[in-house]
Amino acid sequence: MPPLLEELASLIEEVRNDAKSAATPNELAQVKARALGGKGFLKSALSGIKDVPSEERKAYGQQLNALKNEFEEFFKRRAAEIDAAAKAEAEFFDSGLPGMRVQMGRLHPIRAAMRNIVDIFVSMGFDVFTGPEMEYEKYNFDLLNIPEYHPARDDMDTFYILPGLVLRTHTSPVQVRVMEKIKAREDVIVQMISPGRVFRRDRPDATHTPCFHQLEGLQVGRGISMANMRWILDEFARRFFGPETRTRLRPDYFPFVEPGAELAVTCSMCEGKGCRVCKETGWIEVMGCGMVHPQVLRNVNIDPDEYSGWAFGFGVERMAQVLYQVPDARMFFENDMRFLRQFS
Ligand code: PHE
Numbered sequence: 001m002p003p004l005l006e007e008l009a010s011l012i013e014e015v016r017n018d019a020k021s022a023a024t025p026n027e028l029a030q031v032k033a034r035a036l037g038g039k040g041f042l043k044s045a046l047s048g049i050k051d052v053p054s055e056e057r058k059a060y061g062q063q064l065n066a067l068k069n070e071f072e073e074f075f076k077r078r079a080a081e082i083d084a085a086a087k088a089e090a091e092f093f094d095s096g097l098p099g100m101r102v103q104m105g106r107l108h109p110i111r112a113a114m115r116n117i118v119d120i121f122v123s124m125g126f127d128v129f130t131g132p133e134m135e136y137e138k139y140n141f142d143l144l145n146i147p148e149y150h151p152a153r154d155d156m157d158t159f160y161i162l163p164g165l166v167l168r169t170h171t172s173p174v175q176v177r178v179m180e181k182i183k184a185r186e187d188v189i190v191q192m193i194s195p196g197r198v199f200r201r202d203r204p205d206a207t208h209t210p211c212f213h214q215l216e217g218l219q220v221g222r223g224i225s226m227a228n229m230r231w232i233l234d235e236f237a238r239r240f241f242g243p244e245t246r247t248r249l250r251p252d253y254f255p256f257v258e259p260g261a262e263l264a265v266t267c268s269m270c271e272g273k274g275c276r277v278c279k280e281t282g283w284i285e286v287m288g289c290g291m292v293h294p295q296v297l298r299n300v301n302i303d304p305d306e307y308s309g310w311a312f313g314f315g316v317e318r319m320a321q322v323l324y325q326v327p328d329a330r331m332f333f334e335n336d337m338r339f340l341r342q343f344s
Pocket of ligand 1: 169170171172254257288289290311312313314
């Protein structure tokens, strides 16, 4: 310690020690201000220089300056140390801490059901097509044998976008789009499914949502009959609902099939004995189907005297509701994680 600075010795010592124990940049800045700040002791020592006897003044000034420089260096080093310590702490990995649970994403039950259904049909040789969700009335209705003023248009309350343009009310227009492109020359000319979203102006309740998913199927070829339909739909029902599942066909009406039918499966809750879920009937209706109407074939330039086909369409939410016994279709759209996590 230069002799002239002896009276500052205890202050210097104190600032050094406090700077060493300062743990944050903020604490360090406060200590630094006590030495080098506007009201710091070095500042007041410098302004007291005029009271120092003139022969010692120069040496005293030099010593004060040296001390100031030394302090500045010292605080810079300390700041760097504090920074490094904070960084090391932030990077420290404690391998003894319990692990953090990672939230794994999973498929939405409807997406999972769709993939499952698509896989089943693909394994039976069906191709997958998609069509637009905004559809021409021509495809959604007219070419499917549902002309304007046909009462069947009332069954599907439609969202109209522009004249001639609707949100498709079913996936059946994709049948028409695919058949239109087909050149009839082989035995089986179409064997396709089409999954996708459809829209109806329905008031939401336990079995209706204004947007839902359908899956359409179509097989066209020479000598295709209802027996082909029956076999494929039986096989599908067994693979989707379980090997014990049986099916029942009953006449139903859709303008684009003739004869038209409705397919029911045995209730998986009671195995067909009758329960609350199947309203004591033992059967649950799951889809519409039937032989493609000759007029629909003619509309796409396929000769109904040479070719025949069958088609089906069903709601994926309904299938998932039956399979998982989900009481309300709206649950699929509310995205409550407590509900969604139950499906893996
Ligand atoms: N498109 C019909 C519906 O949405 C279902 C259906 C498809 C019926 C194909 C018969 C054949 O209700």
